[in-house]
Ligand SMILES: [Zn+2]
């Protein structure tokens with residue numbers, strides 16, 4: 001059986017398409033299981049670049065916008081930060097049930113166990129996902145993934161921070177017999193498969209459409225057209241939707257995103273805006289029965305309506321819908337993109353080196369990542385206090401560079417990057433002074 005380690009290039013590519021064999025992905029202990037998801041960044045990047053190039057060649061241009069792209073990646077980065085502090089809840093809860101309540105001990109090195117876990121995790125994901133759409137309290141987390149009005153590979157990375165705190169419960173029946181090391185492989189491969197289906201470039205896969213969740217099926221899932229609502233919850237196999245009555249094939253041109261678009265690129269709002277809304281609806285609802293319904297029925301429910309609301313109540317699709325995309329200067333787009341890639345390098349190193357870094361360094365870098373995501377979101381949104389925050393952030397980067405907490409991917413680039421950050425800090429300081437002078441002039 002395979003040894004725990006870094007994945008090879010061949011495995012890295014195949015793990016994105018659920019093409020790993022039982023022989024190369026069966027392990028005796030959880031500790032030996034590779035961190036497939038953490039190691040996937042390079043492969044994600046490669047496919048995203050390929051999608052942009054093919055998009056330019058095959059259509060009238062890539063359907064990707066820098067503001068939306070950075071927001072999706074920011075959400076993905078934020079969603080994985082809790083795992084720097086603790087093992088994933090899904091795995092921790094699973095191990096607890098296995099240790100205390102298992103009924104059988106299936107052999108970890110049998111292909112039968114591997115395939116049973118493949119099916120079990122995929123069906124578990126179907127129900128995780130379906131409940132995330134059908135219970136308002138869980139939708140508050142999952143709506144993050146649906147908040148992009150575009151549909152490309154970066155949309156796959158737009159993940160919720162809070163969804164992981166509920167999804168663990170759905171996989172526990174498997175812990176009665178399937179060893180945690182087998183589950184730890186499949187929970188990662190199931191997530192990774194769902195990356196490549198977020199594309200408009202793959203149209204129809206023929207007979208595979210009967211069995212697999214494909215780009216076409218998942219486009220329907222991301223649609224806000226009436227025929228798309230609450231359909232196609234599958235992870236890898238579409239058979240669950242066909243079995244449980246939630247399947248819809250792609251027909252009319254899909255309009256992507258939430259029925260009520262959030263129209264923001266500020267990451268804290270994207271991640272958490274639904275909770276205050278839910279809280280408000282809870283207090284406004286009359287009587288305990290309605291209050292409980294606000295929490296535990298569908299997001300579209302209102303008093304007197306069916307559990308999942310009335311499809312006639314959602315805004316009509318006219319075909320004229322335009323994604324939220326306020327204008328911002330090309331220079332600022334280039335600046336935010338460069339700063340974002342520098343941040344991505346730090347984030348990737350943090351994920352890869354988390355076990356050898358001190359707790360203090362992990363905390364400091366986590367705070368830096370969060371501050372950066374906030375500041376870059378403010379710049380994209382062109383908020384009034386964006387200059388002050390970005391100036392502070394540039395000063396923090398210089399301090400982290402001085403103390404050796406962040407190092408560039410290519411050592412040769414250390415000096416140019418330091419110079420770029422210094423010039424940025426000076427620029428944002430001048431912007432702050434300028435804004436203050438203008439404010440004083442207005443007051444006088
Ligand atoms: Zn969904």
Ligand SMILES: [Zn+2]
Pocket residue numbers: 145155156198218222
């Ligand atoms: Zn999706």
